[in-house]
Amino acid sequence: MSLRDPRLDELLAGRALGDLDAEEARELEKLLVALPGGDDLSFDLTAAALDIATLEKIEPMPAHLAAKLVARDEPRIAEVTQLPKPRPRPPLLPWLAAAAAILLALFGWWPRLSGQGPTPSQSGTSTTTNGTLAATTSLPPCPSTSSSAPIPKPLAAQREELLAKAKDVVKIDWKAAAKEPSAATASGDVVWSSTEQRGFMRFHGLAPNDSKLTQYQLWIFDQDQDDKYPVDGGVFDIDPSTGDVIVPIVAKIAAKHPKLFAITIEKPGGVVVSGRGHIVLTAGI
Amino acid sequence: MSDRTAAGAGGAARTSILHGAAAGDPNSVRACVDRFGALVWSLARRSSPTREDAEDAVQEVFLDLYRNGARYDATVASEATFVAMITRRRLIDRARRRSRRLDTEELDTEIGGPSANGPGADVCAEASMAARAIADLRPEQREVLLLSTVHGLTHEEIAEARNLPLGTVKTHARRGLIRLRELLGETASEGGTKPVAAKGGAPS
Structure with a gap:
């Protein structure tokens, strides 16, 4: 692998990302002709793995579309026979096994989508009131070793379990930002385990938000990361009718050594990089 | 399977x-x-x-x-x-x-933004592994890849948003993907995953 032409890798990466210009595409074509084993799809598959790993919401395909796809199959059958045969592949690369494992694990639950369980698209919010998991809050579940869909525990119970079992769990109280009206009466805490890569936030008295106008967003500042790029912990809402709220922490990327959790108010859907102009709460380790 | x-x-x-x-x-x-x-x-x-x-x-x-x-x-x-x-x-x-083509369509308001309906508390260990690999990228590579993948921004849009030359954005994205491929390979080599695809005696 070390003997590979770095330019080839760069061009393959560019192809996977869809950013090759015409000249580069021609250059890649020439290099691929000379590549033993034919085309190398490993970059395309890596990009596909990235796509799936960063999907934040899996929703079932609309029924009418699925029906259309199945129904339109008949006239298509006749045209699928003139495909070139697969070219011999280079030996299986270890990373492909990793990608396959990740993706199979992530999506082993697909068939269950057509079952009776609640679907992600029905989810209204990831927060719960008083720790009670709403019936429609079913997000992409972890792969289960059993064939039945896992029944999630209420968030309060999950939080307690994490506190009891995770060896590295930390619990930090929120501190309201000075002169921040949204957090004037807010209290609560953050529970986090770096080994488990999960945690929960509890809020009491945090001002409700209108999700059409603003959303709360969590940021995790990690010792291993530049402070300019805190980990996005996801957005959440505080419903006007709620009292105590528990919000699961969904870090978009791993936070190995968090040092500070911060809540900001952002536009609906959150932002990629916060302007940090509206910090509401912080919890430092 | x-x-x-x-x-x-x-x-x-x-x-x-x-x-x-x-x-x-x-x-x-x-x-x-x-x-x-x-x-x-x-x-x-x-x-x-x-x-x-x-x-x-x-x-x-x-x-x-x-x-x-x-x-x-x-x-x-x-x-x-x-x-x-x-x-x-x-x-x-x-x-x-x-x-x-000249695009005169109105965009859905929710395009590109992360959803409140994320993976919830059920963050899978395997997904975390992939996330860790992404986390190990250089910040600038990670940012460009995520802006491109999650938010669907073109490299031109990223260059404009981040005030970077287009070539730099391309380089970050490509090198980020190359590194990600290496990291996934390292993870597998360390035994962090079950090589599902090797079950049938595929060469390693």
């Missing part, structure tokens, strides 16, 4: 939903839509400006899958990975076509 029959390393024929669908087997076609419909739809929704556009994209992706399903090789990747790769290529192609 029950739908995959691993064979020896000699490239013997393998059966799969994708092979069946490519051969026109109606049950495989139905299974293909059932199993991969949610993945393809979700990827298409993330990258498409409107719901209607996503529906069109999904139909094109499944046609691609039926046409190219025979190329699927279980020793190289899982079916899901293959499907995501085909989907990605089609979506890139559609984005290119869109960029070539």
Whole structure:
């Protein structure tokens, strides 16, 4: 692998990302002709793995579309026979096994989508009131070793379990930002385990938000990361009718050594990089 | 996976939903839509400006899958990975076509933004592994890749948003993907994953 032409890798990466210009595409074509084993799809598959790993919401395909796809199959059958045969592949690369494992694990639950369980698209919010998991809050579940869909525990119970079992769990109280009206009466805490890569936030008295106008967003500042790029912990809402709220922490990327959790108010859907102009709460380790 | 029959390393024929669908087997076609419909739809929704556009994209992706399903090789990747790769290529192609024409369509308001309906508390260990690999990228590489992948920004848009030369954005993205490929390989070499695809005696 070390003997590979770095330019080839760069061009393959560019192809996977869809950013090759015409000249580069021609250059890649020439290099691929000379590549033993034919085309190398490993970059395309890596990009596909990235796509799936960063999907934040899996929703079932609309029924009418699925029906259309199945129904339109008949006239298509006749045209699928003139495909070139697969070219011999280079030996299986270890990373492909990793990608396959990740993706199979992530999506082993697909068939269950057509079952009776609640679907992600029905989810209204990831927060719960008083720790009670709403019936429609079913997000992409972890792969289960059993064939039945896992029944999630209420968030309060999950939080307690994490506190009891995770060896590295930390619990930090929120501190309201000075002169921040949204957090004037807010209290609560953050529970986090770096080994488990999960945690929960509890809020009491945090001002409700209108999700059409603003959303709360969590940021995790990690010792291993530049402070300019805190980990996005996801957005959440505080419903006007709620009292105590528990919000699961969904870090978009791993936070190995968090040092500070911060809540900001952002536009609906959150932002990629916060302007940090509206910090509401912080919890430092 | 029950739908995959691993064979020896000699490239013997393998059966799969994708092979069946490519051969026109109606049950495989139905299974293909059932199993991969949610993945393809979700990827298409993330990258498409409107719901209607996503529906069109999904139909094109499944046609691609039926046409190219025979190329699927279980020793190289899982079916899901293959499907995501085909989907990605089609979506890139559609984005290119869109960029070539004057776009007067109104965009869905929710496009590109992360959803409140994220994976919730059920963050899978395997997903965390992938996330860790992303976290190990250099910040500038990670940011460009995530802006491109999650938020669907073009490199030109990223360059403009981050006030970077386009060439720099391209370099960050490409080197980030190259590094990500290496990291996933390292993770597998360390035994962090079960080499599912090697079950059938595939060469390592």
